Every structure is written in structure tokens, then in C-alpha cells.
Amino acid sequence: MTASPPTIADKRAELRDRLLRQRRQQQQNSDQITAEPETSTAPLSSQQSGLWLAAQLARAPGYTLVNATWLRGPLDSSLLRAALDGLIERHQSLRTSFPEQDGAPRLTVAPTGQLWWEELDLCRVPEPNRRQRGLEALAAWAEQVIDLRHPLLRTLLVRLDTGEHLFGYLQHHIVSDGWSIPILVSELSELYRAAAEQRSPRLPAQTIQPTDVYRWQRERLATEPVRQRLNRWRDQLAGMPQLRFPTDRPRPAVASWAGHQVVVDLPAELIARADAVARTGDRLPFAVLLAAFSVLMRQRSGQHDLALGTAFSGRVRTEMEPLIGYFANTGVLRIRTAAEQGLDELIGHCHDVVLDAEGMQDIPFADVVNAVAPARVPGANPLFQICFTLARGAILVPALDLEGVEVEPVRVRAPGSRFDITFQVTELPDGRYRMEIEYATELFDEQTIHQLAKDYRTLLALMLASDAVSELTVAQLQQAAGLPSPAAAVASGDRDEVGAGPVDAGPVDAGPVDARPVGKEPVDAGPAAPSGPAEPDALRDQVARIWVAVFGVTGDFDDDESFFEVGGSSIMAVRLRAQLLSEFGIDLPLADIFAGGSVAELTDYLSARLAEVS
Template sequence: MSEYDVRKRLEAVLRSRAAEARAEHPLSPAQRSLLILHQTDPANAAYNVAFTARFTGGFDTAAFHGALRSLVGRHAALRTTFGRVGTPGAGAVEGRQSVHGWLEPGFAETDAGDWGDERLAQTVRDDHREPFDLMSGPPIRARVYRTAPGEAVVLLSVHHIVCDFWSLGLMLAELEQLYRAESERRPANLPARNAPYTDFVTYQRDLIATARGERARAYWHGRLAGRLEPTAWPRFEPDPADADGGASIVFAFPDALARDVFALAREAGSTPYVVLLTAFQILIGRYTGRRDVLIGTPVAGRTDPALAESVGNFVNPVVLRAELDGAASFGELLGRARRTVAEALEHQDYPFERLVRELSPPRRDGRNPIFQAMFSYQQPHRYPAHAGLYVADEGAAPVAWAGLTAVPFRLAQQDDQLELVLEVVHDGDRLVAVLKHRTSVFPSAAARQVIRCYLTLLGAVVANPRHRADDLPLPAVGDPGSDRVGDAVGAGDPAGDALADAAAPADEPAPAGLGAQERRVTAVWRQVLGREAIGPDDNFFDLGGNSVLLMQVHQLLTDEAADRPLTVPDLFRYPTVTSLARRLGQAAAPVGEGPGRGRASSRRVQLADGAARGARLRARGRQRVDGDGGRDA
């Protein structure tokens, strides 16, 4: 018998004996909140966290199963069950968690060799949505779908009560080493000890009682003083094709726009996270009609370095409050947001759940307290190669993993926790995002419009950070609580093309004097751009235009006496000769009339003007390091 076989037999004996052992511990505030939600709706899978990938190159199911069992043995959180919260009896009101000496992880293998892609994808979705039994456990399970010899799709699901994004990255990295060790029949040589999650529960409870905890409490009570009314969104036409609950749309930022976001962050002495956050705050302000905007963002919560290698639910949402002065430039709002983020990180230890109980904000059934929209920016700096696997968009590249190739496999998840969530993942030099939306609030068409508006806004601010917030080019989205008005959403799917062309009305009559307006626009463009060959469908930005030249066009074309004076955002909305001529021809039209035929895609606006701005930024050759090292919040 080999040394490997002896070790495996010993492990089996020890696990059998350890199965009877358990230790009781209190819950963290985050765990208590999740447990209450689970008891209220035990069939809800909104808090199932998952990793999926297609493994090729000789996948070994037995080795993966062995690696999973070793992973569970290494982390106490994955061997935890939970008692009920709020039940009568001493010590039961606050709930308890039981850490078992051994708890077998869920595992199943299925032969999917003759399945089509649609059946496989649907089965993976259904298995992911299978609820966890937190009372009896386990809180982790894996499903292996064998698609061909040496190939399999793997679904790893964990309940959020014992896992967060950081933990998922740690688990994937350790699984890689454990799988390789199982395949080679040798020990994995991982560090023998990691701090259990229950140590964090004690650390958090003790910290709250210190002066540092009191300072954090005072900061959040001051920052969130006043009425905290739930967000009032515009009402959108329901989409009969939408399923109940949540949905998500994956989209990649155009490469030029991503580069320009990074460049603007360097120039401003900030980070991509704060640039993207500030744009999202402005977008939410435009949708809600509010100057006072509250957005949640998750922070890692691992302020104690000893917890870096631990699995558990350490993440804590913090509230970022923005006062959106419409006269302030984007650069000014960016500076404010950076200060707000820095303060929030300084006081991140105070549990959000405890803060909610203390502030007692107005509550509405099914709505998150204090904030209803969230922004997150994930840069897996510890395991950067894994970034593309998390979002699994079409541009994500396969990743080498334990001698295999891991191919991204898309799975929508956690899309019904809040009404609107934008998650951006920094994958190498790419930015990839997932917009998660509650379909009862944002039907699919409205969600696609959110993406269009966000990317249009970003294109404008990287082109010119001096834009006043109120002048940023965004379609009208309707008044809060009112039925949707304004621009129609393009019919294309942003998951395939993040900036798909907007659908143009087919039968709009041409305004009077269109020919004269076309000649007027062409003459101005020739003067500003210094070129003669300009056609009716040419795009100003494709011809070399930028934000500086655009301001010259505005000065030459604007007519303050018109019923609808031309604005700078109009020039972004109507970047072709024909579309801008139609806009000028509508000068006497009623306010609220939509854009005419010939409106160019927002993609062309962003790529052209954003690229011009980015080229200037990159030419300066600045190498300033991001203020927080480029890490996620």
C-alpha cells in the first residue's frame, strides 16, 4: 500500500470520528440577517453563490471530489449548520451556528455526453437554484456534468452565509492545488492553519465595543442623518417575456472606453473604481430625480490580516451618499466620491445590519433598507487569471487550471437581491460588467436602456471631465413614479453588443427645411474640422471631432431665441449631419419629442470622442499609481 493510500484511509477514519463533534458559536450580524431571509423564504436561491466552468484536457471526477472534501476539511465555515433565529427558548432568539468536526459536502456526477447546449445550460441553472437546507447542511455542493471523455462542466455552489467573493477566489485557488495533488497522489502542501470564521465573529463583536467602533458608529449616524426614503424609480412598461424575480445582462466595455477610464483615473489621482462609481451615482440621480443619492457598495471586511486566508461571509455593505450638485463638473464630483469612499473604508467595520436596526429607516416589503441600488468593482488581484471565469462573457479567455483548461461557462446568479446592481470586473486590460435587475422594477428593455445610458455617460466624461453633471448626455428616462417617457431602447441585446444602435422610428416625417439645415451643419463642420468631404451620414467623431471642437460647433449652431435651443448633450445625441439637421429642424417642436431617424449609435459617440480624449491622456505618459493600488473596495 502506497503512502498516499495510507493517508487516505487515515483521513476516512478521522472524518468518521469527527462527524460526531460540533461546537456552538454565535452568529455575525450578516449571518443573522441572511438566516432570517432564509427562514422567511427557504426556496429562494438569491443568496446562492456559484462558480461554473467547463474543464477540458483530462478532467478527473474522482480527483475533483477528493479535492472538494479536502477543501471542506480545511475551512470550518464549510462544515457549518445553523439554528433558527427568533424561536422561543433561551439562547435561541439570536440564533447559533454549529461547526461540525466533519460534514460531507454535497456531490453528484451526471453523464451529459448526449445533451445539447440548451439542456446542459438549463440543468446547470436549475441545480444552482436548488435551495440549501441551512439547518442540516451542508452549505456547499458540487455538480459534475461529464460532456465528453476528459471534459466536464463543473458547478460549485455555496450559500452566501458562509462565503463571499474573496472566499470564492480563495476556494478556487486552493481547489486547484488540491486537485493537482489528488491527481498526482501526493500531499498538497498548503498552509496547515487558517483562522476560523468564528474568530471573526468574536473580533467584530469586541471591536464594536471599542473607541474605534464608537467612532465608526458616530460617523455612520452622522453621514446617514435625516430621512432615508426608499428610491422612487420611473415606472416602465412590463415585459411579458420576463420571468418573475431577477435577471442579469453581461456586457463588456469597448476596449477604447476601458482604456480611457483607466487613463482618467490616473490623471485624476483616483482609481477606476471611483470613476465608474461616480458615473453610476450620476446615472441613479438622473433616474430618480434626486440630488441626494444613496448607493451601497460591498467592502471586503477583512481588516485583520489574519483573516486573509479564511472562508466566510466577511463582506460588509457600506452606504455611499452623494450630493449631486448639477452645476459641479464630473471632475469635482469624482473628487467628492473619492473622499467619501476613503471615509467609508476607514469606518467599514461597523456592521450594516446593526446600523439598520439603530437608524430604523422607513421599510417597504421586499425592499432593501437605506439603499436599493448597489455598485461593486472586483479586481481579483490575488488571483487575476480567474477574473474572466467569474463573469464568463464572450470575450473571456480560457484559463490554465491544475494542468487543465478552464473555459468560462455563463451562469446568471444572485440577480434578485436588490432592484439594481452593477458589478464591474477588472479582467486584465478589460472591463466586463453584469447588470442585475429586478424585473418588476426594471424590465429587460429598461435594463438595456440603463446600460446604454451608463456607457453613453462614461463616454462623455472621459472625453471631458469638466462637463457639468446636468449637461451630461443622457436620454430622458421619466419622472420618478411616473410612466416611462423619453427615448426608446434599442432592440439589440447589449450582452452581444454593449452599445447596440438605438432603434429609430421608421415613419417619422421630415421636419420642414431639412435640406437647408443639412447644408448649415455641413458648412459648420467643414469650418471646424477643416475638411471638405463630409456626407449626410458621416459621424462628427469619426471625422476627427472631439469635445473641444464640439464646443465650437455648439457656439456656431446655437440659437438662443429658438423654442428648443441646441444644447451640448444634443450634439452627443445627434452626431451625424442628418440627425443633427433634424434636431435643428425641430427647434419649434414641442418639448419631449424624441430624436429623429439617422441618430448614430452611442457606440460611435463614445469610441470616437472617448478615444480622442484617451489618446491625449496616454500621450502624456503618466505612470502615477492608483490611490488604493487599483484594488476593489
């Protein structure tokens, strides 16, 4: 294949990546990640613990990464399988699974990998329908829910003709992230070409593996400099209100993660203006886009203090760059707006907020949540519910490079939503942009999201009009856009307000979960068998003892106080479940705990279950 000349987007991305690598290199000598011999089991990272918990709460494909490609030409499927085997052998994360032990997950690394390979032959399907049938099969395959106890990379090869295939690969987010996809594609391509040319593959050296990174993260969190930074971040986020964004339907107690996506193009000239405004003020282009989005969120919610989320790579050391793994971290953006605030001032504020959050990306989001300790709401994501991100095309549009095979990326995605709304501005390789808006279908109608995209484009266009940035205030921009006032926007229709997003995937401890009941030593016999009904008062006392041990409550407490009312968190839910399983031999669904379990409710539930088995 002939390489395309670098675009403006490529050059800008290359410059930013070079500056980031220089910054990482300056930190290397004093804070290196060292390699240790690979072991079969290890503690989960903070981010992985949160995703494992989320997977237990909702069996949905909200945390899978799906990519697919048309392959036209003389594909050797045996070489493709061999290349995938080599990729799995090379990357520890692709040999990782998460079985439970004593009610808690354990990161388990297999010494040799297992390729999950599926083939579908559609050659006999009549020609007019063949490609459509292939795309339908791919879409159905992408909806699968991955069991975390089994291989977490899945592949599908659909054969349409001897010279035409559709290839899909799917990973669970717990072992991979968006920044891992280009690595997977590049190395899979090199392994295939090397096999075809009968030579050794030329791949970058790996000095560490993901479990080394997770251990390094835990050790750093115990150091005083990092604790001081975490405390400063806690102070910055203290008192931040939840975003009251109106929804079309009331929020369920436990989110299903069902989702959809709306895609809308952004005019190239509009982005060119955003780049020009950024250059003039020496700001990030992301800050310009974020400023317009902040005005939209202010208008929709009627709030001036806004809590938004975003994503960072989390790859703060150069030795992490060649790894496939889950290192991406969530950042919190606290944007403060005012009616008389000038747009240039708002852009500068967004720029500073993004840089500050980027500098904190080495501290796991779950630990930030633990430090801030926000008020918890059942079915709620802590700190924020709406994400705004900017993604470069090299991450989202990977293309395989196979010997003699023409490739064409296929747009496919898992039908889930990780937050209430994820509003992503995507930069394509040719310099164009588009808005990709992922939303929770149990909360929003598609029409609502299309209107949101339309209003954002209107605000961005007005903000970037000639001299508007230097002359207009936030209130004047809202008025010029002709959007409803904040009060009218929130009150319109019979709409709920966003009190929170999907079920909390944190906070979680960085280290392994000790799921044993207090005062008990581990035993090999596993959980107790259901022991039959107990007297109501005795059963209540047993549940109350476990409740006290998990939550640390002292003195008298109300049996009707819910899980969240006594300060429950994700890790406490896991421990409560594990202790109830050990004590009574009954596995209580985590979703029931998050839905508002109390001593009284747990006693009633256990009494009914024990009566069933007696």
C-alpha cells in the same frame, strides 16, 4: 498549464492589495484576532443573521454563489472528490449549517464535513445535443434553493465523454463571499494536484477560523473607539432620503428575489480614458465610474442627494485572507450632486465618499442600520436599494488548475436579485470591462435595464471626452447626453417609484438571539402544542402581552398599528415569531409579520389557526 503574463489589471490589483495589506499590518499588533478552540455551536455574525432571516422570508436562490468549468482531458473524478473532502475538512465554514433552536438560528460546526456530490452521465445523449443538454442541466441545478440546515457547498459533475466533463460548485452566501472563490479554486486545485503527484499539499497556514472573526467583531463593537466611529457614520447618513427610482411595476409587500441579468460590454478605450482621468487627479478609477452613475441616478430620480450601496471585502486583517467565509460587508455611499457642480468636483467627492466608506467596512452593515434607525417600509431594504460596484476579474472568473486537464470557465448564475438593481462594472483579466446588471424582475422589464446600460455608457463617454471633466457641470453633462429631464423621467408612463428594495435583511443584533418569552426559563419540551381556541378578549390580551414584551411599548396603543409603525426590526420579528410559537404552538411565517402584522391581525390569524386544530 503555462501561466499568462500579468496584465495591467493584474498589476494594478497587486499594487492596491499590497497597500491594503500594509495598512492591515499596521493595525495588527493593537487589535489582533485570536484563535479559540473550535466549538460545535456559536452565535451568528451580524451579516449571517440577516441572510438567515432573508432565507426565511423568500425561498429563492438570491443568495447563492454559482461557478462552473468545462474540464477537457483525463480527469480523475475520485481525486476531485478527495480534494473536495480535504477542502471541507480544512475550512470551518464548509462544515457549518444553521439549524433552528427555540425559533432562532444557531451556527453549528460539524467535526467532519459531508460532501454534497451529484453526478450526471450524458454520454448516451446524441452528440449534437450533448453539450447543450449539459448546460441546461447545470442551469437547472443552479436554481436550487439551499436548506440552511444542511451542507452549504453543493457540487455537480456532468460527464459528456471520457475526456469531457462539466463541473459546477454552488455555495450559500451565508458561509462564503466573492473573495472566498479564488481561495476555494486555488486550494481545490492544489489538493487535486498533490493527490495526483502523491505529495502533501502546499497550502497557507490558517491561524484562525471564521467563528474567531465573528467573536472579534462582537467584542470590537463594544469598545469606545468603534462606537465613536459608528456614531460619526450615523451622523453622516442622518436624514439621507430614499432613492426614488421609477419602476415598471408596483412593489409587492414581500419581495420574491426573482431576478435576471443583463451583460453589456464597455469599450476598452472608454475605460482607458477613465483610468487616465483617475491618474491625473490621483483618484480611484471606481470614483470616475461612480460619478457618471451618480449623474444617471440624479437624472432618473430627480434627486440631488443620492443613497447607493456598494460592497467591500470586509477582510481588514491579514489573518482573514486565507479563510473561506462570509466577511463581505455592504457600504453606503451618500453622493451629493448639484446642477452647477463641476464634473471634476463630483469625481473628487465620489473619491472621498468611497474611501470613507471603505474605512468603515469593519463595522457590520446591520449595526450601521441600527445606529441610523431609518424609517422602515414593508418589503424595503434599509438605507439603499440600488448598488454600484467595481469587481476585479480575479474574483469573478476563477479557473481550476488540474493536472493534465484543460479548463474553460462557464458563465452561469443563480436566477435571483439581491437588490432592486446591482450595477456592476467588471474588470476582466485581459483588461476589458463589461457591465453586469442584476435586477428584480418583479419590478423591471429587461428593456428598461438595457436602456439604463445604454444611458450610462452615453454619460460616461461624454464625461470622459476631451476636456469635458474640467469644463462641464453636472447639468451640462445631462443636457449634452440628451436624456429626459428628471421630472419627465420619473413621471413617464404608469411607473411606480422605488421606495425600497428586497425584504430587509437587517438590522440584526451581533450576538445570539434570546428567543425566550420575557420572564420564562428555557424548557426542554419544545414549543407548546396548539391549545385550541381561546376567548377573543383573552387571546387578544395574550398577543398584546407578547407585543409589549417584544417592542417595549408602554401605555395605551392601537391594536391596528403595524409591525413597522411600532418600530419593528428584523430581530424583533424573529423574537415575536419565537414567542408566539412558544405560547401557542403555532409557527407564524416571518413574511406575514413583515407584511404588516398588528395585534389585531395576529389575534385574528391565531384564532383561525387554533380553531382548525381544536
